[in-house]
Amino acid sequence: MGERRRILVTGGAGFIGSHLVDLLLGRPDVEVTVLDALTYAGTRRNLLAHEGDPRFRFVRGDVADPAAVEPLVAEADHVVHAAAESFVDRSIEDPRRFVVTNVLGTQVVLEACRRARAPMTFVSTDEVYGENAPEGRFTEDAPMRPRSPYAASKAGADLLCGAYAVTYGTLVTIVRGTNTFGPRQHPEKAIPTFVLAALDGRPLPVYGRGEQRREWLYVGDFVRAIAVVMERGEPGTAYNIGGGRELANLELAREICRLVGAPEELVTFVPDRPGHDFRYGVAWDRLAALGWRPEVPFEEGLARTVAWYRDHRDWVAEILEGART
Numbered sequence: 001m002g003e004r005r006r007i008l009v010t011g012g013a014g015f016i017g018s019h020l021v022d023l024l025l026g027r028p029d030v031e032v033t034v035l036d037a038l039t040y041a042g043t044r045r046n047l048l049a050h051e052g053d054p055r056f057r058f059v060r061g062d063v064a065d066p067a068a069v070e071p072l073v074a075e076a077d078h079v080v081h082a083a084a085e086s087f088v089d090r091s092i093e094d095p096r097r098f099v100v101t102n103v104l105g106t107q108v109v110l111e112a113c114r115r116a117r118a119p120m121t122f123v124s125t126d127e128v129y130g131e132n133a134p135e136g137r138f139t140e141d142a143p144m145r146p147r148s149p150y151a152a153s154k155a156g157a158d159l160l161c162g163a164y165a166v167t168y169g170t171l172v173t174i175v176r177g178t179n180t181f182g183p184r185q186h187p188e189k190a191i192p193t194f195v196l197a198a199l200d201g202r203p204l205p206v207y208g209r210g211e212q213r214r215e216w217l218y219v220g221d222f223v224r225a226i227a228v229v230m231e232r233g234e235p236g237t238a239y240n241i242g243g244g245r246e247l248a249n250l251e252l253a254r255e256i257c258r259l260v261g262a263p264e265e266l267v268t269f270v271p272d273r274p275g276h277d278f279r280y281g282v283a284w285d286r287l288a289a290l291g292w293r294p295e296v297p298f299e300e301g302l303a304r305t306v307a308w309y310r311d312h313r314d315w316v317a318e319i320l321e322g323a324r325t
């Protein structure tokens, strides 16, 4: 029997992290350790399918704590660093938390990877580029002009990855992904907020006039992109993940009403987010050259997502309960 590949996934109890764990454990030759602090955003329930699998292990710990991180990195063949504070609105309320987890936490993971000579893939975001003009597409070489504390903290982490690659030769690849959606996304994020409101017949809160545009990629495609970069990406290189459906937030809310069968009059406007980026937009030719293509059409992904939230109200109640404690 061949050696199994040992992969450490930080933030694996969160939305994207848990889908990545599903993908990786679908392969027979892989072992996965999840390191996650279980903040309001993470729950072991997202990993329930793997409890009891001898190829899966969960460790509760903080990525900004070297004592938690170093021993796990030391025994890993590859690290995917996805743990983060991830919600822009919370970063406007409490930027410090974002600097500690996203910047310091990434430095701690990088340092452990440097010492152990472990390859690492960092899950960054297209928000590091700042907002974009209509139809514009950022390449990976575009300058970073982050505008929210969240985006700035991710840019700091992303730049540290580049610096570790150049200075120490750390084998780090970076993915800068567009907005993603699907089952198990925290209910504070846009699509679950709209879906749950539409299902309950409550108002769908749309920021400003709903003109801001976002590109939505189904989470299954997003985590396949992470895995492709993990396996075939060039160390020291960043890869944009695009290929989603771009639409204005107002169109998105109306589309969800249509899908759920809720009246469009439920869509209501609420005061805009300060410094709300108009749109992002990335060129993803570099990722395409590694052989990745999106596979799940937006309508299909959205229908799956609506069905999942309709059937998992207990999950929603539990994670919202966690957010209060």
Ligand SMILES: NC(=O)c1ccc[n+]([C@@H]2O[C@H](COP(=O)([O-])OP(=O)(O)OC[C@H]3O[C@@H](n4cnc5c(N)ncnc54)[C@H](O)[C@@H]3O)[C@@H](O)[C@H]2O)c1
Pocket (backbone or CB within 6 Å): 010, 011, 012, 013, 014, 015, 016, 017, 035, 036, 037, 038, 039, 040, 041, 042, 043, 061, 062, 063, 064, 081, 082, 083, 084, 085, 086, 087, 101, 105, 123, 124, 125, 126, 154, 176, 177, 178, 179, 180, 181, 185, 186
């Ligand atoms: N959701 C998106 O649309 C999107 C798009 C591009 C990039 N990203 C990036 O992808 C990653 C995952 O995003 P998500 O949407 O799954 O976020 P999420 O908030 O659902 O999950 C984050 C996870 O990280 C854990 N965590 C938070 N702080 C931690 C700490 N200090 N130590 C250990 N674990 C900690 C949480 O408990 C949670 O399980 C993030 O790095 C985010 O910046 C997200």
